Amino acid sequence: MKKRQSAHVRWISGQQTSNNKDEYHGSVVMMNGVRTYLPAAALHFVSMPEKEKPMRIFDAHFHIIDFDFPIQENQGYMPPSYVVEDYQHETEALNVLGGAIVSGSFQGFDQAYLLKALQQMGPTFCGVTQLPYTTTDEEIIRLDQAGVRALRFNIKRGGSEDLSHLDHLARRVYDLVGWHSELYMDARELSEVAAILERLPAVSMDHLGLSEAGLPHLLKLVDKGMRVKATGFGRVELNIEQALCSIYDVNPDALMFGTDLPSTRARRPFEVADIALIQHLFDDQAVDKILFTNAMNWYFK
Numbered sequence: 001m002k003k004r005q006s007a008h009v010r011w012i013s014g015q016q017t018s019n020n021k022d023e024y025h026g027s028v029v030m031m032n033g034v035r036t037y038l039p040a041a042a043l044h045f046v047s048m049p050e051k052e053k054p055m056r057i058f059d060a061h062f063h064i065i066d067f068d069f070p071i072q073e074n075q076g077y078m079p080p081s082y083v084v085e086d087y088q089h090e091t092e093a094l095n096v097l098g099g100a101i102v103s104g105s106f107q108g109f110d111q112a113y114l115l116k117a118l119q120q121m122g123p124t125f126c127g128v129t130q131l132p133y134t135t136t137d138e139e140i141i142r143l144d145q146a147g148v149r150a151l152r153f154n155i156k157r158g159g160s161e162d163l164s165h166l167d168h169l170a171r172r173v174y175d176l177v178g179w180h181s182e183l184y185m186d187a188r189e190l191s192e193v194a195a196i197l198e199r200l201p202a203v204s205m206d207h208l209g210l211s212e213a214g215l216p217h218l219l220k221l222v223d224k225g226m227r228v229k230a231t232g233f234g235r236v237e238l239n240i241e242q243a244l245c246s247i248y249d250v251n252p253d254a255l256m257f258g259t260d261l262p263s264t265r266a267r268r269p270f271e272v273a274d275i276a277l278i279q280h281l282f283d284d285q286a287v288d289k290i291l292f293t294n295a296m297n298w299y300f301k
Contacts, residue, residue: 059099061258187214
């Protein structure tokens, strides 16, 4: 794998750019034609020159949290409001061309918020929902027509159907409307369901599988066709650089970048440095696959 020699940014200034004391050692750079502040932690990963074409992003994992719809406390946690306008404002400096709105544990089986958000975001965005196994075919078809493209099993936090229904329900939605299934769980637990996952037609894993101990289990499934979201860098407990490179080496089509905004319960939220790290590790072609092409092809088959 060819290591990338320079990220897609151009230096403008190394001076203080904010009145926030936590940002005193950052710099303003020109990132894809946009003046962007990077905190000191990000500067390790960026250098010259700027690419002529802006990098494309398909945000494969973010949440919309709208209190006009049911929100339920989960494991003692109540999320903040984060509506479509908040997401658009926070990502306005990025070239986000599409993405996947993912239902969280605190949203349970509610579909109304997701359908509203999909209408607001437009046709290049899709939905990842949670459904009970009793959901009718008619309801699944209705959601598919509204832009939903995947089914989520949130084993880490709950709020979704449990793993006992994984095999049947994942096959059912795939056969009916072509959806893949997404797992949010610690990859250390994958060995318990590996035999099932290997036989499923299409499945992905959230947040790099979360743990260092789970990476070997995850890589075995990547070799069988599992896709992996390069998301939640502020919530994982593993060597992110090693995990990204190992997954890419096994299957260059597997990694799919996402912001994970608004980064609920993460130790730190998404930062532009997360993108810069990917640019630092991979060449231009690989960066485009990870940031855009892999996910676009996965969600919009």
